[in-house]
Amino acid sequence: MRTLGARVDADTLARVRTAVGSLVEPSLRHRLDELGMVGDVSAVRGGVRVVVHLPSTALPGQDRLRDAVRAAARVDGVGSVDVEVEPMSDSGRMDVARTLKAAPGLNTLGSRTRVYAVASGKGGVGKSVVTANLAAALAAAGQRVGVIDADVWGYSVPQLFGVREAPVALKGVMLPVRAHDVSLMSVGFFVDDAQPVVWRGPMLHKALEQFVGDVYWGELDVLLLDLPPGTGDVPMSLIELLPDVQLLLVTTPQAAVAAVAGRVAAMATDSRVPVAGVVENMSSISCDGCGAETPLFDGDAGASLAGSLGVPLLGRVPVDRELTRCADAGVPAVLEQPGSPAAVELSRVAATLPSHEPTLAGRSLPLFVSSESS
Structure with a gap:
C-alpha cells in the first residue's frame, strides 16, 4: 500500500x-x-x-x-x-x-519603440499586406511587435492575421489580440464584417487615442500603423499621438500612383515627420514554373519617388501566388511560404528598416516639485 x-x-x-x-x-x-x-x-x-x-x-x-x-x-x-x-x-x-x-506607454518619454506609419496615396496598392508581413517577419526575428489597424473604414488586419476575437477589457485597459507573435488592435475586432464603419473626425480621433493610450502594449520594439490611403484625419491624428512616427510609403511602379504617394510625403514633411523609405509593391509577376520575373507596369516610379524624397527604396516586392493565397488564408506569407519571392523580399525589407533617434518634440515632460526654497 x-x-x-x-x-x-x-x-x-x-x-x-x-x-x-x-x-x-x-x-x-x-x-x-x-x-x-x-x-x-x-x-x-x-x-x-x-x-x-x-x-x-x-x-x-x-x-x-x-x-x-x-x-x-x-x-x-x-x-x-x-x-x-x-x-x-x-x-x-x-x-x-x-x-x-x-507601465511606460508608446508615447512615454524615453520609449525606445520604433514607430512606422505604413501609408499610400491610393488604395489597392497592397499596403496592408506589406504591413502584416513586415510585422510577422520582425516578430519571427525575435522583436516585440505591435500593429494598429488605423484603416478604420477598410480594416483588414483581422483577415490578414486570421484572428476574429474581441480584445480582453480590464477596468479601462484593453489587451491587444495576439496572432503569430504580433500584438494587434483593429476596429475589426469590435464590429461585424458586414457592418460598415461610418465615423467622422472626432470619433476617429477618439478611437485612435484609445488604441494608443488605453491598450496595454507593453515594451514594444516596433509598432506598425496601417494607415488609410490619402492625407485625411487619421494620419494627422496619429502624428499628434505618436510624435516619433516615421512614414513608410508603399507605391506601385505606376507614375500616377507614386505621384499621389508623393503628396502623402509632402504632408509628412509639413508635419516634420521623417520618411523612412519607399516600398515598391507589385513590381513584377513571378513565374511559378521558371522563377522569372516580368514587370507588371511600365516605369520605375518607386525608385523615382525615393530619389525625389532623398530616401532609400527599401525593396521591390513582386506579385506571386503564395502571397495572395496566404493573405486569403490569414497567415503572413513570410511565415507560411518564406521561400516565395515576395516573402523573401519582404523579410529583407523588415531586416533593413531604417531608424532615427526619438526627440522630445510633442512629448509631455514630467514636472517635479521641489520642496527646497529658493
Missing part, C-alpha cells in the same frame, strides 16, 4: 510562493506577485495547493499558465501540486488595471 508523504513545512510553502510569484503572465507581461495573482498556498498530504487569481476569465493561455505554475511549485520537498484558478475580486482587478496603466 502506498504511504502518503508528510505535509510540507512553512519554509517550503514560502519558497513555493516565491517561485510561483516570479512567473511572468504572458499577456500582461508582469510577474504574478506584482499583479496579486498568487492566492492561497497551502500544504496538503505530500504536496501543495496553489490558488491563482485570474483578472479576467477571458485571459488567453490559461492552460499554459496552470502548467507553468505547477512546474514552478515543484521546489525541493514538494511532491504533488494542485493548481486551482479562481476569479479575482473587483478590487484586485482594479489594482491590476492601475499597474498596467502605470
Whole structure:
C-alpha cells in the first residue's frame, strides 16, 4: 500500500510562493506577485495547493499558465501540486488595471519603440499586406511587435492575421489580440464584417487615442500603423499621438500612383515627420514554373519617388501566388511560404528598416516639485 508523504513545512510553502510569484503572465507581461495573482498556498498530504487569481476569465493561455505554475511549485520537498484558478475580486482587478496603466506607454518619454506609419496615396496598392508581413517577419526575428489597424473604414488586419476575437477589457485597459507573435488592435475586432464603419473626425480621433493610450502594449520594439490611403484625419491624428512616427510609403511602379504617394510625403514633411523609405509593391509577376520575373507596369516610379524624397527604396516586392493565397488564408506569407519571392523580399525589407533617434518634440515632460526654497 502506498504511504502518503508528510505535509510540507512553512519554509517550503514560502519558497513555493516565491517561485510561483516570479512567473511572468504572458499577456500582461508582469510577474504574478506584482499583479496579486498568487492566492492561497497551502500544504496538503505530500504536496501543495496553489490558488491563482485570474483578472479576467477571458485571459488567453490559461492552460499554459496552470502548467507553468505547477512546474514552478515543484521546489525541493514538494511532491504533488494542485493548481486551482479562481476569479479575482473587483478590487484586485482594479489594482491590476492601475499597474498596467502605470507601465511606460508608446508615447512615454524615453520609449525606445520604433514607430512606422505604413501609408499610400491610393488604395489597392497592397499596403496592408506589406504591413502584416513586415510585422510577422520582425516578430519571427525575435522583436516585440505591435500593429494598429488605423484603416478604420477598410480594416483588414483581422483577415490578414486570421484572428476574429474581441480584445480582453480590464477596468479601462484593453489587451491587444495576439496572432503569430504580433500584438494587434483593429476596429475589426469590435464590429461585424458586414457592418460598415461610418465615423467622422472626432470619433476617429477618439478611437485612435484609445488604441494608443488605453491598450496595454507593453515594451514594444516596433509598432506598425496601417494607415488609410490619402492625407485625411487619421494620419494627422496619429502624428499628434505618436510624435516619433516615421512614414513608410508603399507605391506601385505606376507614375500616377507614386505621384499621389508623393503628396502623402509632402504632408509628412509639413508635419516634420521623417520618411523612412519607399516600398515598391507589385513590381513584377513571378513565374511559378521558371522563377522569372516580368514587370507588371511600365516605369520605375518607386525608385523615382525615393530619389525625389532623398530616401532609400527599401525593396521591390513582386506579385506571386503564395502571397495572395496566404493573405486569403490569414497567415503572413513570410511565415507560411518564406521561400516565395515576395516573402523573401519582404523579410529583407523588415531586416533593413531604417531608424532615427526619438526627440522630445510633442512629448509631455514630467514636472517635479521641489520642496527646497529658493
